[in-house]
Amino acid sequence: MMVQEPGPISEHLIFLGDNRICMYLLMGERHLLLGGGMSHAVPEIEEQLDRFDIDRSRIMGLVILHSHFDHCGAVPYFEKAYPQWEIMGSKGAEKIFGMEKAVKSIARLDKATRERYGVDGRFQDISLNFHAPALTRTLKEGDRIDLGSGVEVSILETPGHSKCSITAYSPGLNLLFPSDAAPLPVLENGGFVVMANDSLPTYLQSLARMADLTVDGICYEHCGAILGPAAQTALEESLKLTKEKIDFYRQALASGVDKRELAHSEVKKILDNSRFGLITEEILMQVCLSMLESVDGSYCP
Numbered sequence: 001m002m003v004q005e006p007g008p009i010s011e012h013l014i015f016l017g018d019n020r021i022c023m024y025l026l027m028g029e030r031h032l033l034l035g036g037g038m039s040h041a042v043p044e045i046e047e048q049l050d051r052f053d054i055d056r057s058r059i060m061g062l063v064i065l066h067s068h069f070d071h072c073g074a075v076p077y078f079e080k081a082y083p084q085w086e087i088m089g090s091k092g093a094e095k096i097f098g099m100e101k102a103v104k105s106i107a108r109l110d111k112a113t114r115e116r117y118g119v120d121g122r123f124q125d126i127s128l129n130f131h132a133p134a135l136t137r138t139l140k141e142g143d144r145i146d147l148g149s150g151v152e153v154s155i156l157e158t159p160g161h162s163k164c165s166i167t168a169y170s171p172g173l174n175l176l177f178p179s180d181a182a183p184l185p186v187l188e189n190g191g192f193v194v195m196a197n198d199s200l201p202t203y204l205q206s207l208a209r210m211a212d213l214t215v216d217g218i219c220y221e222h223c224g225a226i227l228g229p230a231a232q233t234a235l236e237e238s239l240k241l242t243k244e245k246i247d248f249y250r251q252a253l254a255s256g257v258d259k260r261e262l263a264h265s266e267v268k269k270i271l272d273n274s275r276f277g278l279i280t281e282e283i284l285m286q287v288c289l290s291m292l293e294s295v296d297g298s299y300c301p
Helices: 039-051 075-081 091-097 100-116 200-211 229-254 259-273 281-295
Strands: 007-010 013-017 022-027 031-034 059-063 086-090 137-139 144-148 151-157 166-170 175-179 217-220 225-227
Touching: 013 039, 013 217, 022 039, 022 151, 022 217, 031 144, 039 075, 039 100, 075 086, 086 091, 091 100, 151 200, 200 229, 200 281, 217 229, 225 229, 229 259, 229 281, 259 281
Parallel strands: 031 059, 059 086, 086 137, 175 217
Antiparallel strands: 007 013, 013 022, 022 031, 144 151, 151 166, 166 175, 217 225
């Protein structure tokens, strides 16, 4: 079952934001926000927290699953609005937030999106402009966050989409929060798109680790969540799709196909069939070229 509308999913999980930019509230005795969102979604998320009667004092923190602009833009607001919250992310994300050029790029892209949506630059007298958040805890492979009432989160390092990507897994609930570390269900027919911005072979390795988990729900940060038996099937299909993508790229490159022409063809397929629409053609082109570069001579099945 695909869930694309925000709202309570279970007694332990609420989907926040919208089906383009998704965040999730995982609830035990304490609560945890998963995903860093974008600043234009802040007013909507605050309204949703009010509507679902969420006590902000029970939220212990927020986990940034990777540092791309569409996954961390709301964090500075929450950092200021709720200074008692822990702000968590990987060591790789912390490194990115220490790079002036990267921070300026995140701020520019987040602001442009906010302006496109017509959202004011301040909410509840707090600026929505991006600045580098100060992580209060860096997360690594095997780390755990105990929320009480049998709800906990374990961390997997899942590079490939980005070097800083981590995935959260709630073993008691069998919920997976991969952010963009797994193929995204963004196509009109419900199909998936591989977005291995950093390394396609590494992305495959991370995905194989996720596919070994028992999963009853995949909570993506774009286009919602897949629940029930369909979640495990989605992981298996995603793994198969990624292997096929690597083989296709290797064969195409071995035949002498021009990388830029192949990347352009891949981008056109995505744009013609996507229901997402947030990522620009220029960014998609960069992603496809990066995937081709990472596969060219570097992958052995």
